[in-house]
Amino acid sequence: TQLLEQSPQFLSIQEGENLTVYCNSSSVFSSLQWYRQEPGEGPVLLVTVVTGGEVKKLKRLTFQFGDARKDSSLHITAAQPGDTGLYLCAGRGTSYGKLTFGQGTILTVHP
Amino acid sequence: NAGVTQTPKFQVLKTGQSMTLQCAQDMNHEYMSWYRQDPGMGLRLIHYSVGAGITDQGEVPNGYNVSRSTTEDFPLRLLSAAPSQTSVYFCASNGRYYNEQFFGPGTRLTVL
Numbered sequence: 001t002q003l004l005e006q007s008p009q010f011l012s013i014q015e016g017e018n019l020t021v022y023c024n025s026s027s028v029f030s031s032l033q034w035y036r037q038e039p040g041e042g043p044v045l046l047v048t049v050v051t052g053g054e055v056k057k058l059k060r061l062t063f064q065f066g067d068a069r070k071d072s073s074l075h076i077t078a079a080q081p082g083d084t085g086l087y088l089c090a091g092r093g094t095s096y097g098k099l100t101f102g103q104g105t106i107l108t109v110h111p
Numbered sequence: 112n113a114g115v116t117q118t119p120k121f122q123v124l125k126t127g128q129s130m131t132l133q134c135a136q137d138m139n140h141e142y143m144s145w146y147r148q149d150p151g152m153g154l155r156l157i158h159y160s161v162g163a164g165i166t167d168q169g170e171v172p173n174g175y176n177v178s179r180s181t182t183e184d185f186p187l188r189l190l191s192a193a194p195s196q197t198s199v200y201f202c203a204s205n206g207r208y209y210n211e212q213f214f215g216p217g218t219r220l221t222v223l
Contacts, residue, residue, distance in 0.1 A: 009151065031210060042115075042201050042214025043154070088153060092210070098144075098169070099212060101153035 002027040006102030023089035117215035134202030143185040
């Protein structure tokens with residue numbers, strides 16, 4: 001069974017601060033995805049990283065896939081209240097169609 | 112396109128009752144999955160399907176049944192509801208060559 005450990009579980013910060021969320025595993029994944037979930041809705045894909053060492057940027061969000069494809073990070077610069085939500089990492093193993101999710105990080109950005 | 116739809120949105124059951132959560136997608140996706148989401152535990156895979164007539168167990172399959180008679184529909188059946196099945200259930204689909212999973216809006220189930 002592949003496991004993904006996501007940290008921190010909760011993050012409460014002020015508007016304008018920077019933050020990083022981590023996703024770690026002892027298993028290798030073929031790709032790693034980050035989702036964002038609003039209350040009462042399903043998760044929505046933010047990004048997929050596939051290559052070890054890959055870095056992708058989405059406005060103020062920077063995603064990195066570890067060289068060994070076992071870990072990933074999400075860095076948000078100058079957080080805004082609109083960034084508030086649940087962030088989930090998910091790894092895809094060798095079996096297509098199956099994702100393993102981390103526990104999630106609840107981010108609250110205060111004005 | 113409606114994407115992935117789920118019904119009902121909310122449901123309350125008594126212990127021992129059975130029910131079916133409905134899921135449908137109109138994107139012609141081959142892959143469909145059912146997850147449950149509990150606080151602090153992320154999303155856990157219950158059952159999944161790689162095509163009509165093909166299903167397999169995920170991480171937490173006990174107490175749930177699925178079938179896939181068409182590409183569009185993937186219902187989840189609770190055979191005899193238990194309080195431990197109180198959760199939010201999400202259905203998702205993705206195409207064979209697309210990495211992104213599209214999620215439905217979820218069903219919030221409470222078992223008393």
